[in-house]
Amino acid sequence: MKDKKNIPISNGKALIPFVVFIAVYLGSGLILQAKGVKMAFYQLPAPVAVFAGVITAFILLKGSINEKFDTFVKGCGNEDIVIMCMIYLLAGAFASVSKAMGGVDSTVNLGLTYIPPQYVMAGLFLIAGFISIATGTSVGAIAAVAPIAIGTSAKAGLALPLTLAAVLGGAMFGDNLSVISDTTIASTRTQGCDMRDKFKVNIYLSTPAAIITIILLLIFGHPTDIPAMQTYYFNIIKVLPYIFVLVLALVGVNVFVVLTGGIFLSGAIGLFYGDLTILSLGKNIFAGFTNMTDIFLLSMLTGGLAELVTRAGGIQFLLDKVQTMIKGRKTAEFGIATLVSLTDAAVANNTVAIIINGPIAKKLCYKYKVDPRKSAALLSTYSCVIQGFIPYGAQLLILTSFTKGAVSPLEIIPLLWFQQLLLISTVIATFVPYADNLMRKEPWNWSNVEVLEEKAA
Structure with missing residues (x-):
């Protein structure tokens, strides 16, 4: 229901389906964790929890079944949602094919070969960062680097908790910057900006934190027993697809062209x-597609649920409440940061948190003139910071699983210097807009803001 200005009438009850979604997702994780189930928060697929919210919306919200179904399908088929889902599929295929032809192994081994042993701790941070940037997944980077880091830690006499913290910090650093990570895809599509622009803003936010982290790791992560320099097998050609995708995406080439080109380049190598045959290449492309099934369905179903909730006035109700605490651009940025941080802490999934809060953040952008490129960076950055801290998040759980109980998440969290510094850097950037250099040079076009607000409503 909308008023004469085409703005949905505020209705708090319309948020109940979203509450059901989060309650089912969070509740199942808490129950399973209490029972000692490993990876408890990831046992119930997120799309199933969203589907519970969709059913609730169909039962509680006003209107006929046909009207609600039409609204739901419109949300699922939203242009941004469809584009987002297609990018997910291509990113999954690129990651799968590149890994199958040996790209990940070559990249890790390249770093281990040329990084001096006395700088191994900082080197692990950089290797994990590059793997995460290249593959678009912090979890994948941790899975690739953590076993090597644990072995290196034992040989060099490094503190294992700090070694693992370096790997996790690097993985989150790369995930936040990657142009093909699901967090980047979700944040840029929901805010309506280009990936390369969000990358440029993130560089300003992340670089100070990364540099200070590397310095700290060089000081406090110096090995007590410097191992001999080793040569690991790598093929520099197999690293090229990652560089190809990163460079073309930053240049501004269409993301579909970039990822498709990356798939063909990795396949050709x-x-x-x-390492591949025509048949296995096809199977790996399809495996990459299916690896993204969860996030594909999650995005589509959440888009439909968001449309139902928005039409019923739920988003407007939330905006009205949030806006009572917002006085201008700076507090609007903190509002976006708070919403995505709290959601991520609740659902233990940074992509889910971004998808849920993306539409709200977009409206706050238009009302308080927060540059959407900055908003996309805030959504991605704050969700990554929180995701790296929560002990029940996939990153910490997978990381500690390699130690077989020797190290707990609580031992690593205080040593997550990069996340702590990134949080400080991002907060400072709200008051000292050093990260807004891109926006000053290329101001966002607010001339059609009324049209954009109506479209977002």
């Missing part, structure tokens, strides 16, 4: 070196 795999075929040339015999």
